[in-house]
Amino acid sequence: MIRRGFVLLLIAALLGALVFIFRDVFRSGEVRELRLPAGLARHYAAAERETGISWAYLAAIDEVESGYRKATPASIRERAAWMMEKTGGNSAPKATERAIRSGFPDDRAEEILEIAESYRWMVPSLAEEYAFPFRKTDLSRISYSDTWGASRTYGGNRKHEGTDLMAEKGIPILSVSDGIVVSKGWNRLGGWAVTVMDRNHPQRFYYYAHMSRFGEGIEAGHRVKKGEVIGYVGDSGYGPEGTTGKFPPHLHFGIYVRENLLSWRREAINPYPLLKVWEAGQ
Incomplete structure (x- = not known):
């Protein structure tokens, strides 16, 4: 009987260890x-x-309260x-969530x-240090605006x-994060393109398109470092x-997020706000 109890205890301990080890796999x-x-x-x-x-709680409050119309720096x-006063200086998510529950209907x-839960999955932090996809010395030759959702017709009507x-042809393109190259090659819409999975947040992928050529050593499976040259405009x-010459030289930059780590299906999110944060951090 004692031996049986010991075996059951050992099994329970092993199961607990496996759940702890693989807990991130089941996040969604x-x-x-x-x-x-x-x-x-x-x-x-x-x-x-x-x-x-977390920025996600602060933004979610403003989104619900006024659609950001009343939000200012x-x-x-x-x-x-x-929020810090309500939580007694505890910035942990659980404490923040209790403060929100006590402070709102x-x-x-x-x-x-x-909303905050979704945003924390899509953009776990705005305070983490990411690289802008171009060197600081090249910023004067880069221009961009929020083109998310703009109409496109090549290959059928789409957004x-x-x-x-927009940048001069040949300017180096930098990886915005540490990560793993999951695809490299030709895309009918994106031309020569690279997709990188974020090492720290593997639900998130970065898509770099319309390149003239790839960076040295960039291959599927290659581990890239933040700021590493992965290609050229x-x-x-x-x-x-x-095919080249159908439009002016530029980098198309996309961010795609999957709803769980066991799925390869990804949804696009607007990268423009994140690019503005990363540019400001240079």
Whole structure:
């Protein structure tokens, strides 16, 4: 009887260890439209760095309360300070969620937390250090705006799933994060393109398209470092392999997120607010 109990205890311990080891594999989150205003993104990032409160909770409150219409840099700082006071200085998610539940009516609190949970999955932190996809010395030769959702007709009517960063042909393109190259090659729409999975947040993928050529050593399976050259600006795409010249040179940059780590199906989110944060951090 004692021996049987010992075996059961050992099995339970092993199962517990396996759950702990593989817990990240079973994480998941909803991917929704990222409505974060680009002009406020760096202020949410600053509040997160200063207090430890996730930007996602602060933004979700403003999204539900006013659709960001009343959000300002000052109000974001004040909201973060209020949150720290409510939590007694504890910036952990559980403490933040309790503060929101106690500070808002039930239905509104649930809506805020639902949005925040999705945003924390899609963009775990705005305070983490990511690289802008171009060197600081090249910024004067780069221009971009929010082209998310713009109409595109090549290959059928569709909406633009990324940000176009206009640049001179041949300018180096940098990996925004540490990661693993999951695909490299020709895409009928994107031309010569590379997709990188974020090493720290493997639910997130970065798509770099319309290159003129790839960086040295860039192959599927290659581990890239943040700031590593993965390719060079070009005008490839919109046709069979090797097609160029259909549009001005630029980098098409996209971010795709999967809802769980066991799936390869990915949904696009607007990269423009994140690019503005990363550019400001250079």
